[in-house]
Amino acid sequence: MNRREMIAAAAATAGASALPASGWTATSANARPKIGIIGVGMRGRVHLAELLKRDDVEVAAICDVDPWSLNAAQAAFDTAGKPRPRVFEGQNQDDDAGWREMLAQAGLDAVFIVTPWEQHAPQGIAAMEAGIAVGCEVVAGITLQDHWDVLNVQKRTRVPYMLLENVCYRRDVLAALNMVRQGVFGDILHLEGGYQHDLREVKFNAGVPGQAYGGGVEFGPMKDGRGGWSEARWRTEHSVHRNGDLYPSHGIGPCAMAIDIHRGNRFTRLTSYATPARGLHNHIVAKGGADHPNARVRFALGDVVTTMIGCHGGQTILLSHDTSLPRPYSLGFRLQGEKGLWMDINKSVHIEGVSAPHRWDAAQDWFDRYDHPLWQAHAEKAEGAGHGGMDFFVVHAFIEALKAGAPMPIDIYDAVAWSAITPLSEASIAGGNVTVDFPDFTDGAWENRSPIFALDGRY
Incomplete structure (x- = not known):
């Protein structure tokens, strides 16, 4: 054969x-x-x-x-x-x-x-x-x-x-998912995540090949000797013309997997808000001067975009997109159930009846105990891979599923629903923060599908 x-x-x-x-x-x-x-x-x-x-x-x-x-x-x-x-x-x-x-x-x-x-x-x-x-x-x-x-x-x-x-393959995220599946948190009620990453020196550079980060305040395709290189060539244009959660999947992916979205649960509605846009203009003025041509650009993207998503199972999800202001990197995960919660911003877990009352435990102690089988099996291979090893796992999953002819662990329904948060959030903000219905991309199939993501140590 x-x-x-x-x-x-x-x-x-x-x-x-x-x-x-x-x-x-x-x-x-x-x-x-x-x-x-x-x-x-x-x-x-x-x-x-x-x-x-x-x-x-x-x-x-x-x-x-x-x-x-x-x-x-x-x-x-x-x-x-x-x-x-x-x-x-x-x-x-x-x-x-x-x-x-x-x-x-x-x-x-x-x-x-x-x-x-x-x-x-x-x-x-x-x-x-x-x-x-x-x-x-x-x-x-x-x-x-x-x-x-x-x-x-x-x-x-x-x-x-x-x-x-x-x-979805970050080590703490998978350990938390393992805890969810073993009932440590009880039924999950509320989740938070987002993309909270100062991208000012990603969105602007000097347009010099090989120098992707900072060094100037240019962006867009090269024209008349001015323009950006790498992501500054194209990504910044989205901040000029669009206002919504432009990059939702880092936050929503782990949240969706924890509450079985498209596999017994689904998103039902969404509402978004955006602050005024200040950060990118301020960066241009600080680094390039008030007379720089890009100081005249009006950016549509609010500095902080907040999105609330409701789910069929009653859970609420709060997403944040925050890429234009000075801040340290954080995806801001919060996973909260009947028995306790994990918050990655303070690297802490609290489980009622196990943790001291009103006191946090170090999350790493819990994650060592509930380290996911994927990381137990492949940590050595992931060593040195991008983003702390996550990039090994996502490539490995795609290749292994491809070779096996098996379903993709992050499939087409996940892809379109997680990504569709962007145009839906844009519509909500443009409509005065209206609540919009979330499309059922599965056409009802979500009710009868079973989880397949990261069930064991294969991929």
Whole structure:
């Protein structure tokens, strides 16, 4: 039996909880899946580094519009002692010829999409239409219609699609999930999380290739000698034109897994608020002067965006997006049940009847006791991987599920619902903080699906 037949057989026997089921088979009968990467910038090369450590895949093709990034990616193959891939190059951010050519010509089994957010939906759709499995960096789309389009293509083609949300694999997050599943907190009632990360020196730089962080206050595509490089080339534009929770999946992913969203539970409604925008303008003036042309830019994105989500099971979720003001990094997780809670901001746990009354325990003591089987099995392999090891796990999960023909652990329903928080929050704020209904992307299937994420130590 060749690999195509093995994957097809595995997919045919996948559990009913895998809706929508995968009817995909690999396009190649080689022993190793052939992987392509669209986007080998800063984030793309992190995924590339993990893939190059593996002997069970072949990174066969890469694509980017930036020559510096393409050269850096090819050097990584040399360092790893792996054959260089086919290289496909676009002319600029709006040029889709390079990546479309790669999807058509490279004979890929799967593709990692690690490009500006506005390209994720069209690239994911094109890959699935070509029968190529998708590992997509957050987010899944921009507009609400983008999310429906991605979902409908996946359901029609049944090609695997996974959102590469790495925070779901953070060691403390998985230990807390293990505690939830063992009933330590009792029934979960309230959760909090978010993206609280000072990105001012990510959104602005001097436009110099290889110097992604700070050093200037330029942003946007290079024009007349001015513009940003790396994320400053594209990400900052979203802060100019949009006001909502632009990056929800780091916070919502772990919360959703803890309360079985799409597997017996679902989001039902959402309300968002945004503060005035001050931080990015202040940064430009402080670093570039009040006369700098970018000091005239009016940013739409509120400095702190707060979103409350209601769930069918009665739980409440509070999300925060806070990227334009001076602050240390924190995702602000709070997981609270009938018996106690975990708060990551103070690295503490309290469990009634075990902890001293009205006193916190060090969270690490609990997490050592409830260390998740995934980390117990793979901590050594994850050592040195990006984001404290999380990036090993998210790549590992995608590859292992792909090879097995098994359901993706963060599946299409997770991808579109977590990501759709952005356009829904934009609509809520634009409407005067109105409460908006959350679409049921599963069309009722959530009631009968069972959890599959991180049930054991495999992936």
